[in-house]
Amino acid sequence: MSNEIPLQRSPHRRILGRVAPDLFLGRSDALAGIASLAPHASGPRGLLVLAAPAAGASELLRQAYDKFFQQHGAASPIYFQWSRNDRTVALAARRFLHTFLAQLVAHRRDDPSFVNAPPPLRDLIDLADPSDYEWIERVVEAFERARDRADERALVHLCLSAPQLAAARGARSLILFDDVHSVDKLKGEVNLGIEIAQVAVHAEVPFVLSGLRRGLLDTLNGGDSPTRFDSFTTINLETLADPDARTLVDRLAYARRVTLNEQTRDLIAQQFDGSPFYVSAFMQAAKRTGVELTSFLNCQKLYVDELMGGRANRRFNAILEEIAPVLTTRRALVRVLHDSAVNAGGKSPAEAWRRRLELEPEQLYPVMNALHTHELASFNATFMEISANPVWRDYLKASYRLQVAAEPRALVVAETLLETLKRAPQTMARHYRRASALGLRELLERFDAQRVPASLLHNDRFSRAYRGADTEEAGAGLDAETDLIRLPQVVHAASCESFHLAMRQVCDEERCAVAHGFDAMPYADANEIVWIAAEIEGKMEIGRALTEVWCDRLPQVANACGFRRVRLWLVSPEGFTAEAAELLNERDVFSSSRRQLELLTARLSPEGLIGEGASPEPPDEFEMVIPMGGDTELIAAHTVEQIARRLKFMPEAINQIKTALVEACINASEHSLSPDRKIYQRFRVESDRLVVTVSSRGVRIPTAAQQGQNSNGHDPVGESAGRRGWGLKLIRTLMDEVEFERVDDGTRLRMTKFLPR
Amino acid sequence: MTDQAGEQPVRSERAGDVAVVYAGEYLNKLSGERVERECRRRLEEGCRALVLDFRQTGMVNSIGVSILLGVIDAAERAGASVVFSAVQHQAAQVFEMLGLTRHVRIAKNRTDALAQIANSAAVGVAPNKTK
Structure with a gap:
């Protein structure tokens, strides 16, 4: 495939951004959220960025920094990445003060060279704008006194309050704190997470606090009286949506001059689940090795290389080293993780972990918590569930075979390649099936106690009345119907698999949904109802036998989950045969075809009312x-x-x-x-x-x-x-x-x- | 219309000292060159006029048109006149756009074309337009 996305000229200088703005995709809302923070404005005073691992939160903040650096006269952007490498709270606070002053001076002098190579603290006084000279000198002197007294608390307060002091002297700033969750690892008397939360909430300076979503709030909310972030807005930063991920692959291929085709592009986007980190690392590796990504084989060879020794490998190694610094413990941890992963459902009891790792509870908890924070596993009080992320699972399996089972490397590489290659078409098939699903869960969420024509939920009635009718005609007929069904007010909808794991064996996660709600007011036990909707795949009308299987299966699910009042709804692209319809009526099961679903969707959509002539989008x-x-x-x-x-x-x-x-x-x-x-x-x-x-x-x-x-x-x-x-x-x-x-x-x-x- | 129009032989016939040459379904480089060769052959035979019939021509492209200009030039040098007949809509659009219609006369069909040539000969006027 020729690379079809010419890169635009970068609108601004890159200072901290690691990728060109053209390669930073799918984050315009998040950037707008940061841009909405302005000192003295009536809008939000701060922003919490709850980031999924490897979703590119650091790059988001760096891109925001570069953007705001160009805005002269506006608040000075300050990017600071908290790191466990500082080892102590005092050293981290000192590094922040130094960074703050260097970046402030850099912005006010419009000289980005200070950002990446900050001059010594004392030199910054001389380099400062004359209007800043006096207060910076006072801050530096106060810092030196606190440092010499070895008063950690005073030092931390002083360093963290620097933005507030600067603002009081007219030097406004926007603080971008990255990896805030990592301050938990710093040693010291002061709880830095709490201090950061206090400063961020009370200072008249806007703060962006970013960190891993499973760790950030715990870090900030420690202590007896957790800080309330009422004036903050929250952004949940996920990996990229599929279209953005594909565009990213395309653009990276163009920028790195890597040849690929549409099939391999889609595989890369899917295999890395839209993670900008993994996708970028992979494309960088393709450039470095000169591999043409024109076949699944080439892709998977490179993938295995990355898994065995590339950035993906180094990332997981670093996390495991952080969690278990001692080699023997780490090896035992890999063994336990691997064994849990191959268990049914990837689960194992926490107690088994304690015994196998030979750790005391107070040693075990941080390990489990760190695995949970990095989303390598989910820690649910009594058991651990290993993440299903395929890159992590592949790494874990290869690491176990190499480090614990001591198998020959060549054998592990060969078998991993065979396995990933066999999986590639399945990955794509899964993606295509997911993309073609009718979106039952989303539809159920929109029910909102609305009334709809009954024929939309009875396939036989609909066929009798509207077979062969065009959309307009069908819309008019439905408008005239007097037999209406009141849909429930849905309060929660999720995949059926989330309630009943066995459903994974019989259908895709997207094709069966469970919605809890009320079918009448008031909110009372008697009005509580659970809808179970399932999509049956088929190119033709579904016959009686298959319909019967589903009519039996869904009540079993309801029974297993303890649902009391249940409404079943079967959907099939082409609807159901007359014999199947009889059965559906006997069992009082709702039924719809894809067309009914489209009409129903349009009725439930405020901007897509069928009666106003809207019709499903044609292929374009x-x-x-x-x-x-x-x-x-x-x-x-x-x-x-x-x-x-x-x-x-x-x-x-x-x-x-x-x-x-x-x-x-x-x-x-x-x-x-x-x-x-x-x-x-x-x-x-x-x-x-x-x-x-x-x-x-x-x-x-x-x-x-x-x-x-x-x-x-x-x-x-x-x-x-x-x-x-x-x-x-x-x-x-x-x-x-x-x-x-x-x-x-x-x-x-x-x-x-x-x-x- | 076939996709390999250029491979078909060019059909032509004589009506006195007028040659009628039938263009194929698609007038492109290859089929245009065949038409051109046939026209030159007829001019060498001593024909005093050419009728190019486009009744079957559903599509012409710019290369085909540029070759037709070569035919018009050759006819002019031989003192022969050229009439296009039965030009279909797409071809007419392209001829018009590329200015070809200023150099030839257009007839509704072959009969009309032959009549135009006969009338011009009777009054001693060459049917080609002035360049």
Whole structure:
């Protein structure tokens, strides 16, 4: 696949950011949240960033820093990463003060060189802006006195109050505290987490407090009277959503000049579960090793290399070293973790851990807590459950075999590769199935005690009334229905698997959901109800036998979970046969097809009311690859004709689009030394236009300036040089918008034709 | 329309000293060159006029058009006139856009084209437009 996402020019200097802003994706809301913090504003005074591991929280803060550094006259951004490497509370506090003053001076002098290489504390006094000179000198002197007295508490207070002191002298700042959870590891008399919380809440300075989501609040909320973060907003930072993860892979491939294709791109995004850390590390490794990521085999070879000795390996090693610094304990820990992981459900009793690790309870608790904080396992008071994250599981298995079982490295590498390679198609299949699921849980959450036509929940009735009817007709019919069903007010919805693990054996997590709620007021036992909704896969109507299996299975789940009043709802893409419908009615089970579900979704959606003519989104993009030569442009022309007809373009416009596409294909064939001799086409349908993109690899066709030679209004006939350059002139005349996009390897031409209003 | 239009032979016929040449379904480089070769052959035979019939031509591209210009030039040098007949919608659009219609006459069909040529000969005027 040619890399199709040209990087934009960076809008600002990179100071602390480790990736270009173009490669920092899916975090615009989080950045906006940080930007909303302003001193003296009426908005939130602070922000808690509860981050999933390896979700890129540090990079978020660094990108925010770089962004705010450019804003002269605004608050000075201060980025500080708390680290257990400081060893003591006093040393960490001292490093913060030094960092604070260096970054403040850097911002006020607009000199970012101080940020990465801070001058000594005393030198900062001389480098400070004249308006800051006096107060900085006083702070430094006060710091030196506290340090000399070895008064840890006074020193910590002084260092942490520096932003407040600066603000009182007119030097405003925005404090970005990273890895706050790690202060728990610092030795000292003062509980630094509590001190940070106090300062952040009470100072007239905005603070961003970021850390691992399972550790941050515990760190900040220690002590007898936990700090209340009423004036703070909270951001939950997860790994990237799938589209962002795929875009990140694409952009990294482009930036690192790594070849990949759509299949491997999707595998990388899926395998690393959208983690920017792992994806970046992997693409960096691909660049370093020169591996072409054009096959699952190449991808998985590199993945295993990363697992055995790359950044993924180093990350897990570092965490385990932090948790169990002594080698023998660490080896025992790997053994226990591995054995727990291979147990059914990945669970094992905490007591078994204590015995096998030979640790006293007060030694065991920090180990379990750290595993929990890093989300390598979940600690639930009486048992430990190992995380199902595939990268962690792969690392754990390989580490166990190498370190504990002492198997030959070559054997471990070979078998890990075989295993991950076998898993790759399953990973993708799982992803495709997940993407095609109907979203029952989300739909149940939106019920909100609304009334809907009963036929939306009775497939047989719906088929009788609306089979063959278009959306508008069906919408009108449903509007006229008087038999309505009141949906429950759902208070909690989750996958069925979350309640009953055995469901994992029979369906995907997304395809069966359980919703707790009330089907009438008041909130009382009698009105409590549980809906269990399951999606049955099938290309045709589901028959009686399979329906019966589900009609038996779901009550068993309800029974096993102790649900008292239950409503069952079966959904199948094409609905149910008449025989199945009979059974469903006998058992009083609701049933719907995909179409009913779409209509129901539209009714429950405030912006998508079916009665107002809204309809499910049609497929909006078509792609086609044709070989160059052999008049294959005609095949493309036929295709675009069909698409344009669907959009109801007039015949004349259809001819224009076809001609333009034929010319674009000829251009691609004639003006490139394409290595693959292929023309890539994409037809994107939008509400008011058709966008056709034609791209090819190889040598670029003439530049825009050269193209303009034939569009100067002269009669082309008779211009000897012009006759073979008419293609571009034609395209420009026939289409409403024509744009050439530069790509590294080849050419891309985008042509747009608007529908007449 | 086939996708390999250029491989089909070009059909032509004589009507007195007028040659009627039938373009194929897709006028591109290859099929255009075949049309051009046939036209030159007919001019060398002594034809005084060419009718290029596009009744089957559903698609033309700019390279095909540039070759047609070569045909028009050759005919002009031989003192022969050129008429396009039965031009379909897509081809007409492209001919118009690339200025070809300023150099040839367009007839509804072959019969109309032959009639135009006969009338021009009767009044002693070459049917080609002035460049």
